[in-house]
Amino acid sequence: MRTPIIAGNWKMFKTIAEATDFAKQLTATKAIEGVEQVICAPFTTLSALAGILQGTPYALGAQNVHFADQGAFTGEISPLMLKEIGVKYVIIGHSERRQYFNETDETVNKKVIAALSHGLLPIVCVGESLAEFESGSTEQVVRTQTEAALNGLTSDQVKQVVIAYEPIWAIGTGKSSTAEDANKTIGYIRGCVERAFGAEAAAAIRIQYGGSVKPDNIEGYLRQSDIDGALVGGASLTVDGFVQLVAGASAARG
Numbered sequence: 001m002r003t004p005i006i007a008g009n010w011k012m013f014k015t016i017a018e019a020t021d022f023a024k025q026l027t028a029t030k031a032i033e034g035v036e037q038v039i040c041a042p043f044t045t046l047s048a049l050a051g052i053l054q055g056t057p058y059a060l061g062a063q064n065v066h067f068a069d070q071g072a073f074t075g076e077i078s079p080l081m082l083k084e085i086g087v088k089y090v091i092i093g094h095s096e097r098r099q100y101f102n103e104t105d106e107t108v109n110k111k112v113i114a115a116l117s118h119g120l121l122p123i124v125c126v127g128e129s130l131a132e133f134e135s136g137s138t139e140q141v142v143r144t145q146t147e148a149a150l151n152g153l154t155s156d157q158v159k160q161v162v163i164a165y166e167p168i169w170a171i172g173t174g175k176s177s178t179a180e181d182a183n184k185t186i187g188y189i190r191g192c193v194e195r196a197f198g199a200e201a202a203a204a205i206r207i208q209y210g211g212s213v214k215p216d217n218i219e220g221y222l223r224q225s226d227i228d229g230a231l232v233g234g235a236s237l238t239v240d241g242f243v244q245l246v247a248g249a250s251a252a253r254g
């Protein structure tokens with residue numbers, strides 16, 4: 001049985017003061033069990049958050065990483081640096097990075113390999129644009145992205161990866177995929193993993209849905225057979241929102 005995983009992607013929101021405030025409030029609430037909970041925060045806030053979240057049920061995630069250990073890469077952050085802070089997860093290949101920062105399937109793959117080799121767990125984002133959705137090429141797009149991202153991994157490494165299926169047209173738009181459609185595409189992604197890495201890896205890998213997930217729709221997603229959690233932007237920015245998302249995931253699985 002795959003443990004559901006709810007990850008908040010704060011994107012470029014929250015100062016250190018705001019992040020600290022959030023973490024103190026969150027750790028003061030009664031923790032919900034049975035759901036893995038992750039906060040993917042801006043780089044500048046990670047050290048402060050690590051100090052507060054250490055020893056709590058809340059894991060820390062980053063939103064990007066470079067593939068080299070060190071080097072002349074101005075403005076970048078290496079897997080070693082994240083590991084040193086106590087980061088556990090790292091989002092790789094978010095559509096905003098693919099769209100605005102020239103992230104490619106090739107760099108996503110290099111980053112996934114680098115993250116795993118340093119003991120960081122990748123949350124790899126895949127998903128189609130509106131034009132691709134409307135032309136019926138969703139499956140082709142997610143298959144290409146998934147196969148490229150996982151290229152060269154062993155099946156044991158694949159079991160540690162989390163994939164987030166985020167249709168680009170559903171991100172921050174309030175237009176979410178239906179739970180049934182998301183489940184179908186996520187089932188298809190799992191099938192791609194099975195063809196490349198075998199049944200055991202496909203049964204173990206966790207695949208989230210992301211895109212306008214809110215406390216009032218999360219249960220519908222988590223009740224689906226293949227959806228193992230959610231990667232949430234806007235609704236994860238308040239403590240109340242985050243706790244409600246986790247409560248919804250727990251209720252769906254309860």
Ligand SMILES: O=C(CO)COP(=O)(O)O
Nearest residue numbers: 009171172211212233234
């Ligand atoms: O991009 C997302 C998470 O990575 C989704 O963002 P929203 O939940 O704000 O739509």
